[in-house]
Amino acid sequence: MNDAANPGAGGTQQPETPENEPPAPVPLLVPRDGTPDPVDTAEALAEAAARLASAAGPVAVDAERASGYRYGQRAYLVQLRRGGAQAGGTVLIDPLPFDDLAVVDAAIVDTEWVLHAASQDLPCLAELGLRPRKLFDTELAGRLAGFERVGLGAMTERVLGRTLEKGHSAADWSTRPLPVEWLTYAALDVELLVELRDALAEELTRQGKQAWAEEEFAALVASKPPAPRAEPWRRTSGIHRVRTARGLARVRALWEARDEIARRRDLAPGRVLPDSAIVAAAQADPADERALLSLPVYSGRATRRLASTWLDALGKARALPQGGLPTTATGGDGPPPAHRWADRDPAAAGRLTRAKAVVTGLSTEHNVPAENLIAPDTVRRLCWSPPEPLSLDGVEQSLRTHGAREWQIGLVGPGLLEALATE
Numbered sequence: 329m330n331d332a333a334n335p336g337a338g339g340t341q342q343p344e345t346p347e348n349e350p351p352a353p354v355p356l357l358v359p360r361d362g363t364p365d366p367v368d369t370a371e372a373l374a375e376a377a378a379r380l381a382s383a384a385g386p387v388a389v390d391a392e393r394a395s396g397y398r399y400g401q402r403a404y405l406v407q408l409r410r411g412g413a414q415a416g417g418t419v420l421i422d423p424l425p426f427d428d429l430a431v432v433d434a435a436i437v438d439t440e441w442v443l444h445a446a447s448q449d450l451p452c453l454a455e456l457g458l459r460p461r462k463l464f465d466t467e468l469a470g471r472l473a474g475f476e477r478v479g480l481g482a483m484t485e486r487v488l489g490r491t492l493e494k495g496h497s498a499a500d501w502s503t504r505p506l507p508v509e510w511l512t513y514a515a516l517d518v519e520l521l522v523e524l525r526d527a528l529a530e531e532l533t534r535q536g537k538q539a540w541a542e543e544e545f546a547a548l549v550a551s552k553p554p555a556p557r558a559e560p561w562r563r564t565s566g567i568h569r570v571r572t573a574r575g576l577a578r579v580r581a582l583w584e585a586r587d588e589i590a591r592r593r594d595l596a597p598g599r600v601l602p603d604s605a606i607v608a609a610a611q612a613d614p615a616d617e618r619a620l621l622s623l624p625v626y627s628g629r630a631t632r633r634l635a636s637t638w639l640d641a642l643g644k645a646r647a648l649p650q651g652g653l654p655t656t657a658t659g660g661d662g663p664p665p666a667h668r669w670a671d672r673d674p675a676a677a678g679r680l681t682r683a684k685a686v687v688t689g690l691s692t693e694h695n696v697p698a699e700n701l702i703a704p705d706t707v708r709r710l711c712w713s714p715p716e717p718l719s720l721d722g723v724e725q726s727l728r729t730h731g732a733r734e735w736q737i738g739l740v741g742p743g744l745l746e747a748l749a750t751e
Contacts, residue, residue, distance in 0.1 A: 353491045356484075359418055359515040363508060366405065366422040373431060376419045381435035383410035383417065386464065388442045388521035391449045392501040392514055399594050403452040404501035408432070409518040410439070418515050424504075428457035440464060442525045444480045444517075446548050454553065463545050466521060469528040472537050472544070474695035484520050487527045492516050535695075543733040559654070565603040570610045573653040574645070578610035580654055581641040589637070601631060601638070609638060613646070662705065663712035675751075679711040682747035690739055702740045706730040714748045723748065 367376050380387065387410040391403040398404075406429065409418040423429060441460040443449055445467040453459070470478040477483070481492045496513040503510075532538045557563070561583035570579055583606060590597040605625040614620040617635045626632065663669075669677035687707060691698040698704070709730055715722030723745045727737045 351489065353485045353489050356490045356492055356516060356519065358512060359519050361418060363512045363515050364418055364420050366420045366506065366511065368422040368425050370426075373421065373426065373429070376421065377431045377435040380408060380410050380419060380432065385411045386440040386442050386522050386525060387436050388518035389449070389453070389458075389460075390443065390514070390517045390521075391452050392499075393452060394500050394502040394596075396498065396596050396598070397500040398502050398596060399590050401452050402455060403449075405506065405514055406432075406453070406456065406458070407514050407518045408436075409515075409521070410436070411522065418518060420511060420514060422504075422506075423456050426456075430457040433458050437461065442466065442521045444483075444521065447551075450548070450551070451553055460549055463549055464525045464529070464541075465545060465548060466524050466528055468544055468548075468700075469525075469532060469541055471697055471700050472541055473528060473531050473535060480517065484524055487531075488520055488523055490520060492520070537696075540733075540735040543735050547731075547733060564606055566607040569607055571656070573656050574648075575610045575613075576654045576656065577645040577648055577652075578613060578642055579606055581645040582606045582609060582638060585637055585641040589634070601634070605631065609642060613642060614639070615642075663708050666708060669712075673712070676712050678751075679714070679748055680708065682750055683707050683711050683744055686743035686747050687740060690743065694739070702727070702732060702736050703730070706732055707744070710744060711748065718745070718749055720745050 367373050387408055390407040392405040392407075393401050394404050395401065403423055406421040406423055407418065408421070411417055421429065421432070438461070441463040443460075443463060443465055446463055446465040450460075466480070466483060467478045470483050475483065475486065477486070479494075481494050484490050484492055493513060493516065496510050499510055501510075529538065529541075532541050559580075561580045564579055564583055567576075567579055570576055582601070586597050586601045586606070589595075590600045593600070602625065605623070608623050608625050609620065612619070612623060614623065617639060620626055620635055620639060621632060626635070626638075631638075663676075664672060666677075666680060669680060684707070687698050687702055690696075691701050694701070706727060710723065710726050715726050720741060724737050724741045727741060727744075732740075
């Protein structure tokens, strides 16, 4: 939390020493009940579900993926902890042997889930049949409460005076068997979540923000998985350097060839061919293997082995008729990039400048990040196409249509109306 902005942060503050320094945080190195073995049989899963059902209070939930190693975002380990469970409160589940974890979902169906950065884990948990009906997100709670650093380790250190070892966060969790030290790390990720939840709930109540948090958590529970992108290849890093339609066709062809290989091999696409290699080939348009391999980013052995695949993709892009080329504009249903507003619609640019000032002022006043106070895209859409006739009801309805929560609408609505009305 920003101490300068929050001199009286109440319940989450650690007591200070006579030298006016907070006590050194205490490292948490092992789970209090020991590191459990992963559950990987139907019998063990049923027993774990029964233990979770018999326990009390909220359940801490986390998942480990293999981002950067495997295709997609599936969970390779699921961690749960609930107070009062017999034989230790933490359960580690290897989801690979199971079609789903519905038996676990049924065991905690009426329980509040506590997650950190819930939006990251909810999709992979849903793939396993695990869906919260009520949740508390400790990262989001930290943002609303005004904490500057909201990573789990920073939060437990700041709020609870305990440090967590985070050395395995980027590990390949598809590894089997999982090393004991990785399992210990995973168990520790849920060890303090409920304690952190309780302290943050107290702090939010002290600041008068508990109702805000409840709306945010309810929105997370109700959220649907994002729809597949219409043109996912346009997310290629560095694509802005490719400025022609034919060049973009080469990016698309290489991206699609890479994606097919990555999906088939269950590898992260970047491990098959990095984005920088796609962009380099799209710019250079090499016509043969020698020209392709002369590009520095194609010097690796694995990349060279697939040279014919990349050349085939480039050849298909080269052969496309003009009508088959992608557009150079990204399109979409939103307003143009803000830096173009001054030329295209000076009045809209003025509205956006005033609206941003309103949001910044409210962000400072309430000690909430501007992006959590109201989504920047929502502000842009409102300023580009204000409701007609302009009224507070119209502004509020527009905000609501774009997904703003009621607490956000109540805070920013009047100020945004003034920003839109001022000339």
